[in-house]
Amino acid sequence: MAAEPTEVDIDARDLVRDLVSGLHHLRHVDLNTVGTALSLVIPPQYPDPSQAGEVEPLSKQQRLDRAFDAIAPSDYEGVCAAFLQHGDLTTELSHRVEDLLWSRENWPQVTARTRREVAEALDAFDAIWLEADGLLNLVKRYWMLTSPEWSFEFKDPYEPIVRHMFRFPGDWTTLEFFKEVGALDGGDRRFVLFLEGLLSGSVNPREARQREMAAALSQILARAGLKIMESGTNDGYPAFTIVALGTRPRPAQLILFASRHGKPALRLRDVLDQSIEVLTGDDTVLAYDVPVSDHGLTWQDVELWWSHRKGISADQAKLDLWRRLVTVCADASPAQHAFLVAYYDYAKGHDPLFALLPEVWLHWDPASRRQRGEDAFLNQRMDFLMLLPGLRRVVLEVDGEQHYATPSHQPSPRIYSETTRGDRDLRLTGYEVYRFSGYELSEDRATNTVSEFFDRLLHRL
Numbered sequence: 001m002a003a004e005p006t007e008v009d010i011d012a013r014d015l016v017r018d019l020v021s022g023l024h025h026l027r028h029v030d031l032n033t034v035g036t037a038l039s040l041v042i043p044p045q046y047p048d049p050s051q052a053g054e055v056e057p058l059s060k061q062q063r064l065d066r067a068f069d070a071i072a073p074s075d076y077e078g079v080c081a082a083f084l085q086h087g088d089l090t091t092e093l094s095h096r097v098e099d100l101l102w103s104r105e106n107w108p109q110v111t112a113r114t115r116r117e118v119a120e121a122l123d124a125f126d127a128i129w130l131e132a133d134g135l136l137n138l139v140k141r142y143w144m145l146t147s148p149e150w151s152f153e154f155k156d157p158y159e160p161i162v163r164h165m166f167r168f169p170g171d172w173t174t175l176e177f178f179k180e181v182g183a184l185d186g187g188d189r190r191f192v193l194f195l196e197g198l199l200s201g202s203v204n205p206r207e208a209r210q211r212e213m214a215a216a217l218s219q220i221l222a223r224a225g226l227k228i229m230e231s232g233t234n235d236g237y238p239a240f241t242i243v244a245l246g247t248r249p250r251p252a253q254l255i256l257f258a259s260r261h262g263k264p265a266l267r268l269r270d271v272l273d274q275s276i277e278v279l280t281g282d283d284t285v286l287a288y289d290v291p292v293s294d295h296g297l298t299w300q301d302v303e304l305w306w307s308h309r310k311g312i313s314a315d316q317a318k319l320d321l322w323r324r325l326v327t328v329c330a331d332a333s334p335a336q337h338a339f340l341v342a343y344y345d346y347a348k349g350h351d352p353l354f355a356l357l358p359e360v361w362l363h364w365d366p367a368s369r370r371q372r373g374e375d376a377f378l379n380q381r382m383d384f385l386m387l388l389p390g391l392r393r394v395v396l397e398v399d400g401e402q403h404y405a406t407p408s409h410q411p412s413p414r415i416y417s418e419t420t421r422g423d424r425d426l427r428l429t430g431y432e433v434y435r436f437s438g439y440e441l442s443e444d445r446a447t448n449t450v451s452e453f454f455d456r457l458l459h460r461l
Contacts, residue, residue, distance in 0.1 A: 127169050145180075198213070301355065
């Protein structure tokens with residue numbers, strides 16, 4: 001007996017139905033081309049003429065109904081992400097899509113008590129803004145206000161913000177402001193992004209004040225499993241990001257990737273500066289030594305680095321790097337090769353195109369297994385690494401027999417326990433870890449597996 005759909009599944013289904021129905025204003029000819037961008041299979045207006053019998057053309061509503069019926073429940077999130085990226089959505093629909101996708105991220109809960117304590121802490125700063133336009137734009141981005149239904153004339157729903165926060169700034173406390181815009185009961189991720197905006201230079205363009213506000217909120221948010229990190233600058237002002245506890249506090253400084261022919265040789269050039277020198281050449285491992293910005297690492301960044309390092313053109317660098325990555329993955333396993341090719345085929349039309357780096361060294365231990373025991377090589381090398389905006393480090397592992405079996409192909413609980421313990425360690429130090437089975441990456445499944453996953457991973461960037 002099939003399981004009853006959960007409330008979340010029902011919400012996703014109803015939202016996708018509304019998104020697809022919202023395309024009714026398009027012309028038939030536009031529906032012919034919009035399907036691919038929105039991850040939809042929209043049947044043609046005129047069925048295949050080779051079909052026997054005379055068939056009536058489909059109406060727009062029939063075409064959209066069939067497109068919706070063809071969407072598997074497992075694809076609802078991917079369709080929502082595609083609409084958010086490519087669709088011309090109303091504010092109401094955009095917020096519904098964001099809330100659904102953010103609800104699947106396992107974001108720490110920000111309770112009403114935490115939000116009230118945040119509001120009380122911000123009250124110590126009198127006005128919580130220095131730039132009125134910045135605050136108003138921030139509210140419009142994250143909170144959807146509506147005009148009273150009983151009014152016979154249009155009233156700007158954001159006018160109360162202007163009146164009580166800017167014209168008469170003492171009218172509302174921060175708690176009352178939170179209540180009015182919906183910040184006391186809005187989604188956890190939406191609330192956190194709103195706080196990041198309050199700490200930004202566009203709302204509070206004074207560095208000392210930004211830092212004071214961040215310090216005032218840090219202890220409160222820590223109790224909710226969150227921390228405030230200074231992640232870079234924006235227009236000359238500090239940029240603050242609120243992340244789950246355990247997220248890495250600084251950008252990557254050195255990436256050893258596309259490793260082959262064994263373990264690279266390293267040495268500490270300067271212990272006090274923790275400066276590392278790579279002694280082996282490019283035939284063993286590639287060493288990306290440009291600090292990664294808060295905007296993440298793109299394929300273009302890696303191409304440019306390789307072009308400068310080798311003194312070759314950008315086109316040569318792109319081809320040279322691609323050959324190296326493909327070779328390394330093919331040597332590792334067919335599943336890793338399939339994953340790499342499927343990702344770059346999926347992402348080639350995306351801007352920015354974030355780099356997917358294979359065979360990346362995470363830990364480097366100069367001691368041998370005999371000297372240090374079994375943990376000496378635990379999770380030293382990752383199958384794939386992505387560095388995304390906001391200092392996100394994403395590890396992608398393709399599970400082969402080495403993750404659960406001995407060299408003689410016997411299932412091993414000890415090996416599997418090492419794999420799962422290594423994942424826990426990575427997560428506790430701020431990495432996101434996702435595993436894929438070789439079955440998911442077989443020839444007829446790799447494209448769908450990779451597309452569905454990255455639609456969900458990258459939708460909020």
